[in-house]
Amino acid sequence: MDHFEYRDGVLHAENVPLDRIADEVGTPFYCYSTATIERHIGVFMDGLAPLDATVCYSVKANSNLSVLKILAANGAGADVVSGGELTRALRAGMPPGKIVFSGVGKTEPEIRQAIRADILQINVESEPELEAVNRVAGELGKTARAAVRLNPDIDAGSHDKISTGRREDKFGVEWTRAHEVFTAGAALPHVELVGLAMHIGSQLADLQPYRDAFTRLRDVTAMLQAGGFEIRTLDLGGGLGTPYDDTPMPSPAEYGAMVREVIGDLGCRFLFEPGRVIAGNAGVLVSRVVYVKEGATRRFLILDAAMNDLIRPALYDASHTIVPIAESADKEREPADIVGPVCETGDTFGERIPMPDMNPGDLVAFRTAGAYSAVMASTYNSRALVPEILVNGDQFAVVRERIEVDDYLARESIAPWLNG
Ligand code: LLP
Numbered sequence: 001m002d003h004f005e006y007r008d009g010v011l012h013a014e015n016v017p018l019d020r021i022a023d024e025v026g027t028p029f030y031c032y033s034t035a036t037i038e039r040h041i042g043v044f045m046d047g048l049a050p051l052d053a054t055v056c057y058s059v060k061a062n063s064n065l066s067v068l069k070i071l072a073a074n075g076a077g078a079d080v081v082s083g084g085e086l087t088r089a090l091r092a093g094m095p096p097g098k099i100v101f102s103g104v105g106k107t108e109p110e111i112r113q114a115i116r117a118d119i120l121q122i123n124v125e126s127e128p129e130l131e132a133v134n135r136v137a138g139e140l141g142k143t144a145r146a147a148v149r150l151n152p153d154i155d156a157g158s159h160d161k162i163s164t165g166r167r168e169d170k171f172g173v174e175w176t177r178a179h180e181v182f183t184a185g186a187a188l189p190h191v192e193l194v195g196l197a198m199h200i201g202s203q204l205a206d207l208q209p210y211r212d213a214f215t216r217l218r219d220v221t222a223m224l225q226a227g228g229f230e231i232r233t234l235d236l237g238g239g240l241g242t243p244y245d246d247t248p249m250p251s252p253a254e255y256g257a258m259v260r261e262v263i264g265d266l267g268c269r270f271l272f273e274p275g276r277v278i279a280g281n282a283g284v285l286v287s288r289v290v291y292v293k294e295g296a297t298r299r300f301l302i303l304d305a306a307m308n309d310l311i312r313p314a315l316y317d318a319s320h321t322i323v324p325i326a327e328s329a330d331k332e333r334e335p336a337d338i339v340g341p342v343c344e345t346g347d348t349f350g351e352r353i354p355m356p357d358m359n360p361g362d363l364v365a366f367r368t369a370g371a372y373s374a375v376m377a378s379t380y381n382s383r384a385l386v387p388e389i390l391v392n393g394d395q396f397a398v399v400r401e402r403i404e405v406d407d408y409l410a411r412e413s414i415a416p417w418l419n420g
Contacts, residue, residue: 002036002281004367009327011284011365013391018286018325021389021396022363028287028305029402030374032062034070034392036282037370041074044274047252051260053270056100056120058238059085061275061371062283066390066399068092071278077120079238079273083110090117100235100271102149102199104129104170111136111144120271121145123197123235125172130185137190144190147235148182149197150175150220152213156201156239159316165200165213172198178220182229193229195268196221199237202276207250207258210239214262221266234263235271242280244368245321252277276371283370285310285386286325289362290341298351299336301358306340307347308380310366310373314346322349325363328356338364342381374400379408 003014010017013033021031045055056079057071063085068078069092077098078089089099099119101110106122106129114122115137124130124146137144151172156163164171173181178196185193200213214236221231236259241249250258259270287305294300312318322338333354340347349366358364366373374388385403389396 001039003033003039004036004284004365006327009329011323011325011327013284013396015394016391016396018284018365019363022286022288022325025387025389025398026402027363028285028303028309029387029389030283030285030369031389031391031396032064032067032279032283032370034390037067037070037278038074040278040282041071041076044252044272044278045075047254047256048259048270048272049256051256051264051270052268053272054098054120055272055274056098056235057278058273058275059089060375062279062373063088063375064388064390064399065092066397067279068094079275083107083113086110086113086117086119096120100147100197100273102197102273106132108132108136112140115140115142115144121147121194121233121235123147123149125149127173127181127184130181130188130191134188134191142190143192145194146185146191147195147197147233148173148178148185148193149199149235150178150217152198152200152216154200154209154213154216156204156209157206158201158203158239158241161316162203163201165198165209175216175220178224179227182224182227186229195231195233195235196224197235197237197271199273200239202239203241204239205241205247205249207255210255211258211262214259218263218266221268231266231268233271234266234268235273238273238275238277240274240277242276242368242371244319278371280368280371283368283373285320285366285369285373287364287366289358289360289364291360292358295337299334301336301338301355301364303338303340303349303364305366305386306342306381306383307344308342308378308383309340309386310349310369311376311378312372313349314344319350320369321367322353322355322364323367324356324358325365330356332356342383379405
């Protein structure tokens with residue numbers, strides 16, 4: 001459930017009509033709903049009760065400082081994958097004791113930053129990385145808490161590019177090698193291995209791959225415990241799917257029940273790293289129709305938003321539901337290809353989408369654009385970076401300004417020998 005709905009024929013974010021924001025801020029823009037974010041984090045946490053669970057929101061999904069601040073105020077910590085995300089999480093007030101650091105390629109400066117900040121744990125994904133953590137911690141005169149991310153060799157059944165738990169994927173340590181890595185870790189003086197981690201993919205529409213992966217995690221945990229290793233934390237990653245259309249998704253309550261059933265009795269602290277399920281349906285991308293073009297075989301709605309603003313359709317064949325901001329009284333729908341202005345055929349948001357009659361200047365909203373949307377924007381075609389707006393009840397604020405071409409041109413220079 002989200003807080004974007006039509007009132008008096010206009011799509012609103014909570015109590016604010018989106019056309020009003022468009023008039024004041026210009027298009028395109030991302031708009032997030034506070035009430036929706038709060039609802040989603042609440043429902044997710046409720047679904048896990050009564051497990052000893054800490055939710056480390058996956059910052060990569062939507063790293064806007066205001067979004068992080070709302071989540072921190074609602075009890076969430078953070079899953080970060082770069083020094084930049086760690087900086088954001090800390091700046092938003094997320095407690096270091098609820099921050100985990102994931103990712104296959106943490107650099108020494110990033111590891112140093114994490115150890116200095118005294119975060120909950122670093123999830124290591126290889127032995128060289130474990131050794132790097134030990135080395136950096138030693139230089140700082142500290143002991144770093146680390147967990148070992150296992151690759152369970154389970155296919156999440158999601159899009160190929162966002163499935164991460166298969167043997168051939170770059171993530172984690174092969175699950176059969178857990179004992180070996182823990183033994184090696186025990187010999188390192190500046191690392192304390194505190195647990196295990198897993199993340200098998202994103203946008204999972206089915207609980208079965210989780211069930212299989214967590215069963216494997218359960219077996220490895222029991223084996224390590226029997227070998228005398230203490231396993232304090234089990235980080236189960238993120239990945240729970242979000243409805244982009246009418247396809248049903250497992251609810252957080254069903255997910256939580258499955259976790260409790262499969263692995264809940266191990267006496268560990270559980271960490272969760274949801275991203276999309278928290279932020280996805282809490283945001284929309286609002287764009288204006290620039291032209292309506294009758295092509296040889298198709299009608300094109302050409303928008304002022306493009307693939308650089310929302311890359312998901314081009315990259316993952318994702319389809320975001322696109323709706324007019326002004327509710328159409330006319331029930332008639334004609335198929336249209338909805339495209340952006342970028343010079344690639346890949347800059348297509350949807351083909352043959354049933355749309356009401358639309359005219360230049362009309363506004364549309366892309367639903368489910370709160371996750372992996374603004375964060376993946378680029379300046380391709382020297383376009384601006386889209387601003388982000390946060391709504392809360394009757395109020396709205398620009399929480400990330402539009403970054404114009406002049407803003408980033410200020411960082412570009414002409415090589416001295418070219419200046420005649
Ligand atoms: N934990 C780890 C270690 C991850 O790699 C990810 C996502 C998450 C948690 C959060 O997963 P979520 O709950 O959001 O599914 N850009 C892609 C999605 C990439 C996901 C990467 N990792 C997209 O737009 O679909």
